[in-house]
Amino acid sequence: MQQTFGYPQFRGLQADIVANAIAGQDALVLMPTGGGKSLCYQIPAIARQRMGHGLSIVVSPLIALMHDQVRALHEVGVAADYLNSALTMEESRAVETRAWRGETTLLYAAPERINTPRFLDFLDALHQRGQLALFAIDEAHCVSQWGHDFRPEYRQLTLLHERYAGVPRLALTATADAITRADIIERLQLQEARVFVSSFDRPNIRYQIVEKTDARKQLLRFIEDEHDGDAGIVYCQSRKKVEETAEWLCMQGVNALPYHAGLSAEERQRNQDRFLREDGLVMTATIAFGMGIDKPDVRFVAHLDMPKNIEGYYQETGRAGRDGQPADAWMAYGLADVVNQRRMIDDPHSPASAEYRQVMRSKLDALLTMAEAPDCRRQRLLAYFGEQSAPCGNCDNCLNPPQTWDATEAARKLLSCVWRVQQKSGIGFGAAHIIDILRGKATDKVHQHEHARLSTFGIGADLSEQQWRSVLRQLLALDAVQTDAEAFNTLRLGPAARDILAGQRPIHLRQAAPRQERGSRRPTRPASGRPADQAAQALDAAASARLADLKAWRAEVAREHSLPAYVIFHDSTLVAIAAHNPQSLDELQHIQGIGAKKLDAYGEEVLRVCSIPRHQ
Missing domain, CATH: 3.40.50.300 (P-loop containing nucleotide triphosphate hydrolases)
Structure with a gap:
């Protein structure tokens, strides 16, 4: 962690997950975006290779994601490669040769490639030599039909357990509710795996x-x-x-x-x-x-x-x-x-x-x-x-806590209107027409269908169109109103309507918020300046000048290497450098985010930038 990635300590459950993987045990890891999931398999891959276990395979769903992770690993001195359709046949063979020779620590591949006979033969040969260290299945929610990004190719990854028993597997994702977790465990045969669930909270x-x-x-x-x-x-x-x-x-x-x-x-x-x-x-x-x-x-x-x-x-x-x-x-x-x-x-x-469909309805209802x-x-x-x-x-x-109101009577009026319209015309109508009837608007459509004669015509004139839309939206959420997909999204009563119409279910809704005009920013938001600059606000004038020079230097290096600037150094690392003003490589190496490879590659240049004379 310190030598390669420049971090002095693990966060949250990282240490337990890493130790579990190094020991050769399976795990399902649920950790929020930005929580450090990648380190949970990258560090065990490095450690297990040094222990003689060989190559780690990372299942990754996107070419762009593979490229970014491999480039970032190269920056910290980790031998990583990827196999995907962006490579030529010669390039792919070169990647396989490096992996076969034990020169690669992590090999990234899409699930579609892993399931090909050629790649399985390659894995078979490595396994026979005892040179398969770890399988990391990233974005593991893709294996579940209940997840938000289901990919059928992930289902076939069960063969990793069947074909390479004894090789530890880490399935990692940032999002999975209870039903999706259970499906991941079943589909990937992780019944004996430890489950690590970090807090899902992103307080920032x-x-x-x-x-x-x-x-x-x-x-x-x-x-x-x-x-x-x-x-x-x-x-x-x-x-x-x-x-x-x-x-x-x-x-x-x-x-x-x-x-x-x-x-x-x-x-x-x-x-x-x-x-x-x-x-x-x-x-x-x-x-x-x-x-x-x-x-x-x-x-x-x-x-x-x-x-x-x-x-x-x-x-x-x-x-x-x-x-x-x-x-x-x-x-x-x-x-x-x-x-x-x-x-x-x-x-x-x-x-x-x-x-x-029922599961998808329940998931939508929760949102x-x-x-x-x-x-x-x-x-x-x-x-x-x-x-x-x-x-x-x-x-x-x-x-800004919203106001709520007793919308039981309004809900009953709307539901009654939907029912009476369908009874009179034999067909359903859309939201706009129902709201026009409730508000007593004598439109051409209302006249054409004689809906002005309904007892519900005009009974909702006390509410605005925006308020009625809010009521209808929330009744849809409660399943008291449903849409008919075969009839151009017309409205009909849902199963929850009966209790509301009978007065057995009170309805309390949030009030429709007034429209916000330009410039009317919420006064309750803390006035802390631009968020991206908060960490640098405590720097004095000299340190701020150093930070500006460091960012300019980083941008130049990033352009030369065709990398995003944050792959060279994160902002937080540059702020720490600017604040501490290191005078030697020994001082620099203690700053978070600077591992051995980056110290060797950029250390002298960073010290040079820090030593630039500045006029106060």
Whole structure:
């Protein structure tokens, strides 16, 4: 840990996980993004190779992730390689030759490659020589059909246990609820493995969910008011929306790039490289972007569309603030999001089983409940993963507690209106039409279907359209109202409607928030300056000048090596160097983040930069 990676001590459960793996035992590791999962298999791989056990195999789902991890390992002096479709046949053979000769510590490969006869023959030969040290299955939630990023190829990884008994396996993920954990254990045959569950809490991330009115303008206001010039990720549901949002943000002066699976591989790689290497870029993307992204200074993650479940939401928001500095998870959420997600789950043309649909509904309901609840967001989020906590004091509901109201009567009016409309017309209608009837709006559609004659016409005139949308959204979350996917998302009563109509179930809802005008930032947010600069605020003038010089030097080295700057040194390491002003290599090596290889590669240059004369 100290010699190679430059860290003086383990964090949390890392030491126990590492010791378990070095001893040759299986494990399932659940640790939040930024919690140090990679070290949990990288250190055992180094140790087991030195013990004579040979090569460790890392199952990784993305080419970009493999490249980043291998380059970072090279920077600290660890012999690592990858095998993927980006290599030529000659390059692949060279990688295999190095591994066969014992020159490689960690070999990264996708599950599709691991399951090929050629690769299995290669593993067989290593195993016969006793030179297979460890299997690390990263992003292990991909093995579960209940997870948020299921990949069928992961299911075949059960052959690792069957074919190479005795070789320890580590399955690692940042997100898995109870049903997903059980599925991972069953599919990978980890019944005898130790399970390590770290806290899922990311206290530096502030969660905020706003009612969607004009999502683009709300996003722009959020970025300009709170994250001007910061790196961030904006998630959208469709490729078209990704491109339109990126273009619109650029027109508003925000430096934004698109990323989705429909772009060419070259453009995706180019945009990802720019995001990793340049400061202040905003990546607008589908969920195709982000897994394994190690950029530490992402200051915000925004969702313009609601994810499918809490695991997806947690995984995506967890890409913010990996450096431990304050970051934001912001989401705009509206009635259309609920309707669209329900429609996709209930699509009659989907081959999904009834059991699968029911599980997906329950997962979506958990996210809807968190979005609508008036209490602490973090408490709800952590409780979903089985972790109890106190109110965090750092989410929107804690900072500005929303008002609640007794919406029982309003709910009964809406449900009654949905029922009477269907009874009169024999068909269902959408949300906008139901709200027009409740508010007594005599539209052409209302006249055409004679809905002004209904007893529910105008009985909800005391509530605004925004308030009725809030009521309907929350009734959808409670399953009191359902959408009919075969009839253009028309509304019908759900199983929970009966008790509400009978007055047996009171409904208390959060009040619809007033629209926030530009410049009306929340006064309760701590005024601590730009989050990315907080760690440097305590530096005196001379140390601040050193930090600026060190960052300029790092940027130059990163360009020369075609690496993201943080792979050379993290900001926290540069701040520590600037603060301590080391005068020798011996002093420098005690600073966190400087291992033996980096000390040898960059030590003299760092000392030179620190010694530059500065005029006060």
